[in-house]
Amino acid sequence: MGETIHVSPSPHVRDSVNTQKIMAAVVIALLPASLAGIILFGFHALLVLILSVASAVLSEFVFEKITKRPSTLYDLSAVVTGLLIGLNMPPEIPLFIPVLGSVFGIIVVKQFFGGIGQNFMNPALGARCFLLISFSGQMTNFAVKGGILGRAAADAVSSATPLVTLKMGESYSLGSLFLGTVGGTIGETSALAILIGAAFLLVMHVIDLKIPLCYIGTFTVLVLITALIRGYGSPVYFTLCEVFAGGLMLGAWFMATDYATSPMTPNGQIVYGVALGVLTYLFRMVSKSPEGVSYAIILMNCLTPMIEQYTRPRAFGVPRPKKEAKHE
Amino acid sequence: MKLEKDKPVERLWNGIYVENPVFCLILGMCPTLATTTSATNAIGMGLSTTAILTASNLMISLLKKVIPDRMRIPSYIVIIASFVTIVEFLMEGFTPEIYAALGIYIPLIVVNCIIMGRAEAYAGKKGPVASIFDGLGMGFGFTLALLLIGSVREIVGAGTWFGFKVTPGIYEPVNLFILAPGAFLVMAFFVAIMNKLKIGAARRTNWDPTENGCTDCSSCAKLGFCSGKAAVTEEAGKKAEEVQG
Secondary structure (H helix, E strand, O other), rough: OOOOOOOOOOOOOOOOHHHHHHHHHHHHHHHHHHHHHHHHHOHHHHHHHHHOOOOOOOOHHHHHHHOOOOOOHOOOHHHHHHHHHOOOOOOOOOOOOHHHHHHHHHHHHHHHHHEEEEEEOHHHHHHHHHHHHHHHHHHHHOOOOOOOEEEEEHHOOOOHHHHHHHHHHOOOHHHHHHHHOOOOOOOOHHHHHHHHHHHHHHHOOOOOOHHHHHHHHHHHHHHHHHHHHHOOOHHHHHHHHHOOOOOOOHHHHHHHHOOOOOOOOHHHHHHHHHHHHHHHHHHHHHOOOOOOHHHHHHHOOOOOOOOHHHHOOOOOOOOOOOOOOOOE | OOOOOOOOOOOHHHHHOOOOOOOOOOOOHHHHHHHHOOOHHHHHHHHHHHHHHHHHHHHHHOOOOOOOOOHHHHHHHHEEEEEHHHHHHHHHHHHHHHHHHHHOOOOHHHHHHHHHHHHHHHOOOHHHHHHHHHHHHHHHHHHHHHHHHHHHHHHHOEEOOOOEEEEOOOOOOOHHHHHHHHHHHHHHHHHHHHHHHHHHHHHOOOOOHHHHHHOEEEEEEOOOOOOOHHHHHHHHHHHHHHOOO
16 A cells, blocks of 8 residues: 555454454364364264365355355355354264255355355354254264264164253263263264363454353253252252253354354343343253254344344443424 | 237236236235145146136126225125135035145135235226236236246155156255245245346346336336336325325
């Protein structure tokens, strides 16, 4: 440029943060969960992750070529979407399903609505729900053949996830839930790996504590109250199991915090998190289905514009708008 | 292609393509989204609606001088409902499978906006022959749209077409397309394709609203490059004000 005075409208960004760096941080933060999934579930899980990322990137590339839009390949958002889709797949899923999910997530949910930042719904979750409705049999079959988990238990690994087992009234070992040596999707079982990734994102200031804390907090309190009322053997233990089992951890830290589909306003984020907790609680504890994290987040994604509208902060120094006098 | 107004061929082409009730006017969404789970259901719904639409258009056009203006909507509904009842009994007697599959959506044809819309916008003002062809054109447009949506949903969502298996054994049906979200997805795809076709065609012919006799710009696909939209919009606004006042 070379000008001495640079004139530009606000906001005056003086940081070197850009989409690419943020997305790279998210990819790094998802690595522990991915590694845990590969170690636990074996080679097929690795194949699922590679294929879902590759097909997400490829569909983004092809779509932007066809529609002659500027390429957003290098901002890594497609990699994040693909990786999240892969982490949401059961370990022994037929390989065409994650590929179909990535194509749907990128092209229909993301690009049809205008590409990065314009999508009204988290592309990875949109794809997951699309697959869950279309291939409910394969998407809820959590049998494991390979990896540590498969080898340790041989053919005995049941297809039921901890949430199903909990719903039937059996208890689970909290330690195995925390480490992830239980049935579930590739990325959701190991709470430890997810929390390591989440801690990295928090340190890097990529995500804020408000949404995940409100989400998990509300859910915990509601489940605890229900466990006490329903008179379960050990309410605290049951609650902890519910918090660490299923997709709650992955959903709360990595999907509910998606920039484009969660509120920007601080109060809005609190409302969003609390509503997510309530919805997940309702889906899991009151309805028949064992899991409800993805549907809860998708529903709240749709309500995000409304939440933002009602929680917009007042500009400093501007008087409160007086209520207009009604027609006399 | 320039067709003379209110002539049979122009009316048929108008209903099937220019003002396709589903893809351009976005009318009759309830049967479009709900009954297109298979190609057979779509054809059944489309043809029964076409029969009712043509008959009611003819009847309303013949009776337009007899029906007092203030009582026209109730009169139209009585006429349409009579034809719906006839078609309902005929279907129950001769095509019981389709009758059972369509269920509540057959009596609901009474409140189909396409039929009311054509009665109000066309048959109540024009002659009987033109009205018949208007009904036929709109009905065929509706049937064609339903058949397209129904075929895509059935083939993708169930791997069959008119009940026959058309996909190779390795193909895994995507169940979503049979369910409600699939209806919206397929519908949106077709509307997008239609808009693409129409915008391209209109760009090539330099669309001029005064020449083509447009009266309403709302939901017009050519709005982006129309040369006289301000005049038409103003006129429409004035009309709306008059109606409200």
